[in-house]
Amino acid sequence: MSEHPIKHLAVIGVGLIGGSVARALKHAGFVGRVTGVGRSRENLDRARELGIIDHWTHDIAEAVHDADMVLIAVPMGAYDKVFAELATSLPEHALITDAGSTKQHAMDVARRYLSDLSRFVPAHPIAGTEQSGAEASFAELFEDRLCILTPLGDKDMGGVVDKKAIDAVEAMWMATGSRVIQMDAASHDDFLASVSHLPHLAAFALVNAVRKQGDEAHDPFQFAAGGFRDFTRIASSSPEMWRDIALSNSAALVDKISALQTELADMKTALSSGDGERLLETFSAAKKARDAWLEEHGGSL
């Protein structure tokens, strides 16, 4: 008898991430059937046409009533609404995981609504493109990428460690091709503020700074080239999604922006005093760190 580890997966939010998880798990034979939940009928119809999901509904309670696993893959700003519905509709045996970019916020919301916190094993698959929607999803999105679990095991948070729940969620993410690791949510949020949230905000900020320099007669953008294109690629990301991420990790992000401001202020000082030695030292340290990172991790990106 070949049974799927997950009989019925409910995917709340069938976008790039939710769609790619469903595709990967189907491809791996890890899931029996998939029900998609969302708002856009067009997107859900398309997801069914593409074989990403088997059914869809607008109603969370309907989708989860006989699910054994629920994946939350909606913007962070919609977590309250989703958990409020799950609080009254989640079957006792079912587990929840998510794909949100910040983990303390996800856990705060879960804590507010769920009576049994051990049902929720938060996850963050570090993968994505600047595209969105089911159409953009693909089964290989998570191949060799990190997926960080921050299980509600912290005793001081009143969480209950349920090893079976953690193992089941870990197995699901591993089946997508992810390299799964665990850490505490605060460390996760701090690290991601540095290497993901800060670059996104800095890219938005830089584009705005350049935009305000120009007028119709003198448009600096016309002189931008490949460096600008790559530096600002992430400034084409979804503003709504990044508003939610930024708000849900605002304390760490304010710290990281301050650290960047300090670096920029130091550069200004060096520039104003013509201190070439200091500039060379600063630029060299950055190049060295970036090259070392690319050498070690670039191959898997």
Add this chain to the structure above:
Amino acid sequence: MSEHPIKHLAVIGVGLIGGSVARALKHAGFVGRVTGVGRSRENLDRARELGIIDHWTHDIAEAVHDADMVLIAVPMGAYDKVFAELATSLPEHALITDAGSTKQHAMDVARRYLSDLSRFVPAHPIAGTEQSGAEASFAELFEDRLCILTPLGDKDMGGVVDKKAIDAVEAMWMATGSRVIQMDAASHDDFLASVSHLPHLAAFALVNAVRKQGDEAHDPFQFAAGGFRDFTRIASSSPEMWRDIALSNSAALVDKISALQTELADMKTALSSGDGERLLETFSAAKKARDAWLEEHGGSL
């Protein structure tokens, strides 16, 4: 009789840019022979092996004594040395152009050393990769890219407009495949500070900010993904080259850094007060500007 528009081109600095110009002009049949000048025997030997140059020498005077065109393609920090040598060795009929990233500085140096300023037609081909050296050069580097000429025609700078000189240099850059335009040097430096120099310094600054967040036990870089890779690609650029560029355009660059700091400070305020509406507005404006730029100019990058 098929004569080459340039009989003898002297390329001072046979790196990515100098090498690519030589390759492109040879490919176009625009140049008879090319003499390379540089410090590294190994690089010059390699350039000759690859057919980029026909001869080489370490000595500028020797290279230019019967040249009709001289291309300066060395880091901005070496301009003083190069122009000092050209001041005593340039044949009367020869023209000079350059490929430096900042133009007011190039013109200041030229003004200090040349008795006849109309011989120098400054240029900035907006093209490059993060690679360097003759080996990395290729004939197509300038294809469809902007090349900005800032001829010394400003009367208030004491320059002399020599239309024949400008035409000859323009024809050379057009033969590389560049789209050639003209503007005043101050506007050039201001535009490029926004769309090129600022992103480079911001990328260096961000990598350093992240680097200083971590320690051996907690290395944030391990969680960096594709967004970080693209945002920081230009932080792998040559620190020496960027020191020179930054110093040679420091006033404009200090202004642009201030503009970026203002944007970052505004974001911090919005984050601290949980002002999602303000964040959404800011992010959306940046995305809109970036998408519009990519739509209009991305195809030629």
